[in-house]
Amino acid sequence: MEIVLSLAIGILTASGVWLILRPRTFQVIVGLSLLSYAVNFFIYAMGRLQVDAPPIVDSIGAADPARFADPLPQALVLTAIVISFAMTALLLVVLLASRGLTGTDHVDSQEPD
Amino acid sequence: MGGWTDHLIVAPVLVPLAASAMILLLKERNQKAKRAIGIAATFLLIVISVLLLGNVVAASLEGEPSTRAYLIGNWPSPFGIILVVDWLSALMLVLTSILGFTSLVYALARWDEAGPRFHALFLLQLVGLNGAFLTGDLFNLFVFFEVLLAASYALLLHGSGATRVKAGLHYVSINVATSLLFLIGAALIYGVAGTLDMADLATRIPAIAESDLALFQAGMAVLGIAFLVKAGMWPLGFWLPQTYSAATPPAAALFAILSKVGLYAVLRVFLLLFGTEDSPMPNFGEEWLLYGGMATIAFGTIGVLACRTLSRLAGFSVVISSGTMLAALGSGEGAVLGAVLFYLVSSTLALSAFYLLVELVERQEAGLVAPTGIEPVFDDEYTEAFDAGEEGEVGIVIPATIAILGGGFIFCSLLLAGMPPLSGFIAKFAIIDGLLSLEDRIPVSTWSLIALIIVSGLATLIATTRAGIDLLWTPSDKPQPVLRLAEAVPVGLLLLLCLALMAFAGPVMTYMERTGQSLEHREGYIQSVAGASRAGRADPR
Numbered sequence: 001m002e003i004v005l006s007l008a009i010g011i012l013t014a015s016g017v018w019l020i021l022r023p024r025t026f027q028v029i030v031g032l033s034l035l036s037y038a039v040n041f042f043i044y045a046m047g048r049l050q051v052d053a054p055p056i057v058d059s060i061g062a063a064d065p066a067r068f069a070d071p072l073p074q075a076l077v078l079t080a081i082v083i084s085f086a087m088t089a090l091l092l093v094v095l096l097a098s099r100g101l102t103g104t105d106h107v108d109s110q111e112p113d
Numbered sequence: 114m115g116g117w118t119d120h121l122i123v124a125p126v127l128v129p130l131a132a133s134a135m136i137l138l139l140k141e142r143n144q145k146a147k148r149a150i151g152i153a154a155t156f157l158l159i160v161i162s163v164l165l166l167g168n169v170v171a172a173s174l175e176g177e178p179s180t181r182a183y184l185i186g187n188w189p190s191p192f193g194i195i196l197v198v199d200w201l202s203a204l205m206l207v208l209t210s211i212l213g214f215t216s217l218v219y220a221l222a223r224w225d226e227a228g229p230r231f232h233a234l235f236l237l238q239l240v241g242l243n244g245a246f247l248t249g250d251l252f253n254l255f256v257f258f259e260v261l262l263a264a265s266y267a268l269l270l271h272g273s274g275a276t277r278v279k280a281g282l283h284y285v286s287i288n289v290a291t292s293l294l295f296l297i298g299a300a301l302i303y304g305v306a307g308t309l310d311m312a313d314l315a316t317r318i319p320a321i322a323e324s325d326l327a328l329f330q331a332g333m334a335v336l337g338i339a340f341l342v343k344a345g346m347w348p349l350g351f352w353l354p355q356t357y358s359a360a361t362p363p364a365a366a367l368f369a370i371l372s373k374v375g376l377y378a379v380l381r382v383f384l385l386l387f388g389t390e391d392s393p394m395p396n397f398g399e400e401w402l403l404y405g406g407m408a409t410i411a412f413g414t415i416g417v418l419a420c421r422t423l424s425r426l427a428g429f430s431v432v433i434s435s436g437t438m439l440a441a442l443g444s445g446e447g448a449v450l451g452a453v454l455f456y457l458v459s460s461t462l463a464l465s466a467f468y469l470l471v472e473l474v475e476r477q478e479a480g481l482v483a484p485t486g487i488e489p490v491f492d493d494e495y496t497e498a499f500d501a502g503e504e505g506e507v508g509i510v511i512p513a514t515i516a517i518l519g520g521g522f523i524f525c526s527l528l529l530a531g532m533p534p535l536s537g538f539i540a541k542f543a544i545i546d547g548l549l550s551l552e553d554r555i556p557v558s559t560w561s562l563i564a565l566i567i568v569s570g571l572a573t574l575i576a577t578t579r580a581g582i583d584l585l586w587t588p589s590d591k592p593q594p595v596l597r598l599a600e601a602v603p604v605g606l607l608l609l610l611c612l613a614l615m616a617f618a619g620p621v622m623t624y625m626e627r628t629g630q631s632l633e634h635r636e637g638y639i640q641s642v643a644g645a646s647r648a649g650r651a652d653p654r
Binding site (some may be wrong): 045087 | 252256259263267270273274275279280282283285286290292293296297299300301302309316371377456
């Protein structure tokens with residue numbers, strides 16, 4: 001479980017970093033999206049990995065923290081997903097505007113000579 | 114204190130939020146109502162923030178703790194969302210609301226018609242700024258950062274055009290990536306310390322296991338990078354001058370405080386968590402701030418000398434001012450803190466006024482009475498703003514425009530360069546004085562910092578003088594530009610505030626020093642937040 005998650009975070013981050021260093025705007029956006037997935041996994045991992053554990057404490061069972069998953073990182077991830085989704089949408093609009101105004105999809109709005 | 118004044122703390126976030134929601138409901142063409150709501154909301158913000166500041170001072174005079182915490186949702190700290198107002202937040206709130214008001218008044222002259230939904234976005238930007246200054250929780254700091262960034266993306270693109278879209282593309286990409294760094298830092302801190310509430314975090318740091326300390330430091334460093342990108346520290350701040358110069362003037366004038374948000378976060382988080390000597394990592398990251406700040410000043414100085422347009426000059430002045438504050442913070446706390454805060458207020462006001470003036474001066478140079486039209490990007494875009502009513506609405510023509518522009522320009526240059534007798538000089542003098550009285554033996558780094566501060570002032574003076582001669586002094590046969598009252602008043606107001614800073618430097622400095630002390634004495638903050646009382650259920654308010 002741990003190795004799968006860390007591999008996923010590592011591969012997503014590596015691809016994301018490579019893509020945001022590329023010269024085309026669409027590659028940058030895909031790179032940022034991949035990075036945000038990696039970060040979301042990372043936040044999730046920071047709440048410790050647990051299988052088959054609910055994030056909500058029930059009133060019957062004794063309050064034994066080992067039986068429950070940490071709910072806070074899940075709430076944080078939810079917020080982070082929403083925000084990065086909105087930002088990606090906004091970036092897409094800026095990309096289209098830039099493509100429309102300059103006629104190129106290069107990040108510097110002009111083709112290198 | 115009690116009753117409604119307790120709830121005043123949440124008002125700086127709620128008032129602009131409600132106002133911008135109201136504006137969104139109005140028809141796009143109903144400019145008058147939107148302007149009225151916008152101006153009323155920003156004016157109300159000034160009143161509220163001055164009241165909050167007065168409460169802080171009054172509480173301190175009565176010997177009560179001046180830090181006040183507000184529990185949103187009435188969950189006890191550290192579980193709930195918390196807003197905290199103390200000396201520093203109250204000061205930043207007042208500064209933000211003043212900049213918000215003046216920039217919005219300036220925008221009324223013509224810029225708010227350059228594109229759709231200016232007023233709503235402007236108010237949302239204020240929501241984000243005020244929230245970031247008030248929050249007592251790292252994750253909410255992130256959320257409010259995103260609110261202010263999202264609004265700033267749109268404000269930067271306001272008015273459209275190829276330059277703005279190009280700058281916007283870079284700005285948005287860089288800030289989205291930075292936000293991810295912020296999240297990584299916050300997640301690491303949560304993973305190690307188990308909390309994101311800043312006051313709670315400060316009490317938990319001594320208990321962190323030796324083996325986890327490196328991980329915690331890594332988290333703080335990543336978080337620090339996220340803040341420093343916003344503050345524009347070299348080499349993380351190359352985006353700043355070109356972005357700010359591409360923005361419309363009222364947006365840029367408000368952006369003058371955007372880079373100070375990063376600085377505020379550094380001040381707040383790092384002083385609260387690492388201020389005292391008995392924490393396991395005293396003065397964490399201090400050298401980075403010192404040397405990074407010095408490199409920033411040097412970069413800004415070279416940039417100021419090299420740039421050819423006034424708006425870029427203003428951008429590099431922002432860089433210099435960030436660098437000065439970062440380096441002064443890094444060289445040591447205590448005596449310098451009050452001076453740094455004084456410099457923060459003075460330079461933010463001056464830069465904001467400068468951004469507003471730059472456009473007036475450059476417009477005169479270009480001989481344009483109205484800014485050039487905008488190109489539509491999408492089919493359904495609303496672009497008819499400029500043709501409507503541009504002729505009919507003449508405004509009051511102020512005589513001797515050049516004299517006013519020139520006077521304001523000289524005033525701004527002196528403020529930015531830090532020449533006597535204006536407040537810029539007092540601030541720089543206080544910083545240098547504080548640096549010299551830190552220790553008996555002054556290290557080489559402090560000497561070089563002082564030299565850099567003085568040289569950067571000289572460079573600013575040279576650059577502004579050169580530009581001033583070019584733009585204002587040389588006789589030109591172009592028609593006299595029309596200066597509207599709505600454009601002249603905000604600039605005058607900002608400069609008047611700088612004058613007031615100079616005239617009342619004594620009391621203002623006392624406030625700043627008191628703020629510095631409150632940042633040093635972090636127990637006051639921690640106790641106020643941890644001991645914030647919940648509103649009782651028997652007491653429905």
